[in-house]
Amino acid sequence: MVEIDGHRLALSHLDRVLFPASGHTKAQVLHYYARVAEVMVAHTAGRAASFVRAPEGPQGQSWVAKNPPGGVPGWVPVAPVEHREGVTEQVVIDSTAALVAMANLGAYEVHVPQWTVAAGPGAHDRLVLDLDPGPGTDLVVCCRIAQRLRQLLDADGLTAHAVVSGSKGLHLYAPLHPVPGRAASAYAKGLAGRMQGEHPGLVVVSMARAERSGKVLIDWSQNASAKTTAAPYTVRLRERPGVATPVTWEEVAGCQDPGDLLFTPEEVIDRVAAHGDLLAPLTDDRARGRLP
Structure with missing residues (x-):
């Protein structure tokens, strides 16, 4: 039994090995979340979270919840969220206690949308591009593409x-003055198309797997109001515990x-201790750009 943010929480199965390849136990994952929450919660607070639950780790059964x-x-x-199938309640990770409580239930991967519950899906306040390497490419290629995307975004007044x-790829975020999800998606799709036009042998926009060999997919679709993206600082359920x-x-x-850019939970904690939240400008209202 522990007390976090004034709430009592019974932790369970602390010695369970979740990641046999690295030896990370549930206790170590909970400890990571308890320590990283000071920077992570800023990027999840106010947003309806979904989770990849895997109580026994990535080698066991997992599902999206x-x-x-x-x-x-x-x-x-929790907050009410309207979906096509009706209104449901979803958890909002707004504190260290809430983050640890969900991880204690095996909800180790946290995903959030690009809009807050208070503003609603008609007001996306950040843009996201997911660079996903296909067979024959890797994170290094994603980094080169990201540098060019940064230039294009900067030319449009976005940081x-x-x-x-x-996991394998790279996410690019840009803070926005709130816009409807349709507008964010249309802009992101257009930007991805511009990159494909510049580098047709290296970049693909289509989700079709047959077209992805040797190319990097720029997934613009995560700007849709119904989609979510792995939250910054979340643990990823892979053979070894990667971190966004x-x-x-x-x-x-x-x-x-x-x-070069794959980090363990312990390394991320060291980075936060040394540099703070490198993503802090994403939550700064003064840094928000307007879509052209």
Whole structure:
């Protein structure tokens, strides 16, 4: 039994090995979230979260969960969200306690949309581009493409911030003056199309797997109001526990091997201690740009 933010929480199965390849236990993952929450919560607060639940780790059964799971403490905040199938309640990660409580239930991967519950899906306040390498490409190629996308975004008055996905690719975010999801999606699709036009042998916009060999998919569709993206600082359920980690543009430019920008939970904590939240400008209202 522990107390977090004034809430009592019974932690369970702390010695369970979730990631056999690295030896990370559930206790270590909970400890990571308890420490990283000071920077992570700024990027999840106010947003309806969904989760990849995998109580036994990535080698066991996993599923995407939107509704609050059984056993969630009553003090964990929830918000009504309208979907095509009707209105459902979803958890909002607004505190260290809520983050640890969900991880304690096996909800180790946190995903959030690009809009807040208060503003609604008609007011997206950030743009996201997911650079996903196909067979024959890797994170290094994503970094080169990201540098060009940064230039295009800057020319349109938008400031890009890079986050390695914790899996294979790279996320680019830009803070926005709120716009409807349709407008954000249309702009992101157009930008991805411009990159494909510049580099047709390297970039693809189509989701069709047959077209992705040797190319990087620029997934613009995560700007749709119904879509979510792995939250900054979330653990990713892979063979080893990757983390969606904010990185500097100097690190992006210097990436020569995918391993250069893959970080363990412990390394992310060290980075936060040394540099704070590299993604802090994403939540600064003064940094918001307007879509052209």
